[in-house]
Amino acid sequence: MMLDPKLHADWEIAQEAEKTMKTVYQLGRELGLEESELLPYGHYMGKIDYRAVLRRLGSRPDGKYIDVTAITPTPLGEGKSTTTIGLVQGLGRRGKKTSAAIRQPSGGPTMGMKGSAAGGGLSQCIPLTQYSLGFTGDINAVANAHNLAMVALTSRMQHERNNSDERILALSKMPKLNIDPTNVNMGWVMDFCCQALRNIIIGIDGVNGRMDGFMMRSRFDIAVGSEVMAILAVSSDLADMRRRMGKIIVAYDRDGKPVTTADLEVAGAMTAWMVEALNPNLIQTIEGQPVFVHAGPFANIALGQSSVIADRLGLKLSDYHVTESGFGADIGYEKFWNLKCHYSGLTPDAAVVVATVRALKSHGGAPTPVPGRPLPAEYASENVGFVEAGCCNLLRHLENVKKSGVSPVVCINAFVTDTRAEIAKIRELCEAAGARVAVSTHWEHGGEGALELADAVLDACAEKTEFKPLYDWNMPFKERIDLVAREVYGADGVDFSAEAESKLANIQARPDAAELGLCMAKTQYSFSDNPNLKGVPTGWRLKVRDVLIYGGAGFVVPVSGKISLMPGTGSNPAFRRVDVDTETGKVRGVF
Template sequence: MTLDPTKNPDWKIAQDAESRMKTVETLAAEMGLESRELLPYGHYMGKIEQQAVLERLAGRPDGKYVDVTAITPTPLGEGKSTTTIGLVQGLARRGLRSSAAIRQPSGGPTMGMKGSAAGGGLSQCIPLTPYSLNFTGDIHAVGAAHNLAMTALTARMQHERNYDDATLARLSGMRRLNVDPTRVGTGWVMDFCAQALRNVIIGIEGDGRRNDGFMMRSHFDITVASEVMSILSVARDLRDLRERMGRMVLALDRDGKPVTTADLEVAGAMTAWLVEAVKPNLIQTIEGQPVLVHTGPFGNIALGQSSVIADRVGLKLSDVHVTESGFAAEMGYEKFWNLKCRYSGLTPDAAVIVATVRALKSHGGAPQPRPGRPLPEAYTREDVSLVEAGCVNLLHHIGIVRRSGVPSVVCINKFHTDSPVEIAAIRRICETAGARVAVSEHWEKGGEGALELADAVMDACNSGKQNFKPLYDWSLPLTERITCIAREIYGADGVDFEPLAAQRLKALQERPDANDLGVCMVKTQYSLSDDPTRKGVPASWRLHVRDVLLFGGAGLVCPVSGDISLMPGTGSHPSFRNIDVDVNTGKVTGLF
């Protein structure tokens, strides 16, 4: 008997479900894996030997491919992961072999503001604690590979400062790279939200010594924003990963030429850290369906997708494979559509747009809810006018998915506090706009509460109305592709490029591989615009691009807009204040 989610926190529900969960060997066998294709990590988690699976099942047709996205969220999140897991549970109750792919949670948000990213209520993945805290070590491996590259770079700068060319050649066979310390674009990474590390000085010499590194300004980003994580997300196999790892650009030399990880002869060692991380992780829903957890780039500051490898494996083993994109359709789904699907060669059959009464009220004019604080009264009382006003945001996201040529289903993620009148208003507005809509109660009822959603998704998948097409031609100049995204997806009037951004885009456009570089926007997730305070569908605004980053290994150009930072901060009421350990049982408590 499962616990009531209206009366019990997620971690208690997870611990109760964990007493009945399948061993990973049983889960893998039910999924269709052979024993040699599973690498168990304890009793309930494992890694998949993806190459063996894909070679064995090369001739098997793929299952249906579904992406889960959302409307513009509040800081509390609107339940995309919960919906992904609930949908998979609902599909299983309809007799379909189903699987999910979600991203590995970062330690920063887990300890900072969101708690676990395992779903919630009766639609969670388990085991909760190891999934949320370190898991199989993939994020640590990404951080180690990234920081090894920075170690190689800064050590090289020190040695080139201390020795002349002849001594460098005699000691190690090195050639001088002449790294410009003012043009080192890459920083260090750690997997917490540590605003104190956004700007640092490294290599401070003590007592006149010259062996403490090279003194210069630097910075830390959160690990999931690392280019290494994006490379891991888009790589098709270990060979592709190794090749991409050598194309990372860490800095420019004094002549303005790129200094890569291949130049530093560190790409092979970086890949060595990732030999196990390239393999997808396997856990389960609380109802026993397989969940592939692999990679964790954020949707606002990176690619925002689980890995290409996980989706390829899931599609071979499932009738329906459900993947999730970070944040809302203008961020995560746009990158799924125009980046991930290009890298993978896969075509989606349907997309789910998650909407909540809470988020719609926010877009309708209610005060912004804050994590760790009581909800404003507007969210706890019935107010159909706020919901109706906020539906402009939902309609905009429906339009984004339609633009991609993929049939969509609006999932009204029903909270037990929502009123029937508010739910009816959302359904009416969606149906008037010609959208499929399903009310889902998967948080409260698990797979049984997601049957309407599962049926609507299969109706979309089998509609025959798929006409998947890219938003833009990759042969267009980078500035035109950025402008296309801003106008057609965000609803901006145009784009303003600061001098630094314009200069960097000009240099990138002159590269011979410019047409092979994808555009991966860096923007706030809390608004369609670059101003997080503007809700609904902002009008009369222009996207402000202040910088441009190059992820050469991932093949991405990342225009940075607004005040978004690659190192989030920890707020005044962080989640870690609620987390503890029962010293008698060793069980972690307080993970949401």
């Protein structure tokens, strides 16, 4: 008997469901894994030997491929992960063999405001605590691999300074790299949101003087935004990962030439940290369907997609495989559409766009909710006008999905405060725009509440899609950026800083320019680069202030607005409510 989500917290529901969950061995058998292909981590979660599975099932036809995205997020949350899990449960109730692929939660939002993104209510994945706190160590492996590159860089800079005698360098068989300390491409990473580490000074002389490092400006980014995480998401196998790892640009020399992990002779050791992480993780929904967990979140500053390998596994092992893209269809789905599908060669059969009445009210002019403060009264009472005005945001996201040639399905993720008139207005506007619409109560009722959504998705998957990318990778980067800004964000154009112009010119001159994708870094809270502009802003231009290059992942990353690669922790973080029962060892408060 499931607990009532209206009366119990997510972690309480999860712990109750965990009492009767399937062992990972049973889950693997039902999924179709052979015993040797399952790599258990305890009794209830494990990893999958992807090479063995794809070798055995490589010729099997793929199942149907469904992506879950959303409208522009608000502080209220739209329930995208909850909908992903609910859809899998609903499809399971319809007798379909179904799996999901979601991203591993970062410690930053888990201990901050957002929570672990395990879903919620009666549509979440378990075991919740292990999934939310460290899991099988993938993010730790990413952080160690990334930081090892920085250890290699900073130690090399120190030794080149201290051992300037060419004979000493020759004896160590280390060519002098002449690294420019003012032109370092990478920083350090950690998996928490710590604004105090966004800008730091390292290598300050201590008791050992010049042996304490090379003093220079540096920074910390969040671990899941590391290029190593992006490489984990797009790699097709270990050989591909090893090749990509050696192409990471760590810094530039004094002549402006890139210094890579291969130059620092650290790429092999970095890959060694990642060997086990390349195998996707396996857990389950609280109704017992398989959930692959692989790669990380943050589509605003990173790729923000579950991995190519996890999706390939799901499509071979399931009739319907549901994957998830971070944030809205302007950034998360756009990267799925034009980056991930390019690398995987896979094409989606349908896309679900999640919306809530509450979020549409926010985009339609209702007072913006502030985390930690009481919800304004407008969100608990009927206001069809706010909903109708906010639907402009939803309709714009539907346009983006349709530009990719995929059939969109609108999921109205229902709350008890929603009224029939508000839902009817959303349905009217979306159906007029040519989209299927389903109301889903999966949070409250699990798979049973997602049957209308499941049926709409099955119907969409029966249609033939004409999937097509937005741009050709031979197009110059400035033109690509302008196209995304105009066609996806609705901008009037793009303004580039002098620094961004210079960097783009250098990147465009690379012989491999046509092999590099575009991974935009932009606020998730607006179509624009200003998070305060709700709905569908008009009369604005995208401001690109910087451009990063991820040579290993194969991305050019234009950075717009004031977006930061290290999020901050707010005044009322989730860690205040997390604790441990010292009698049982059970963790409470993780959500």
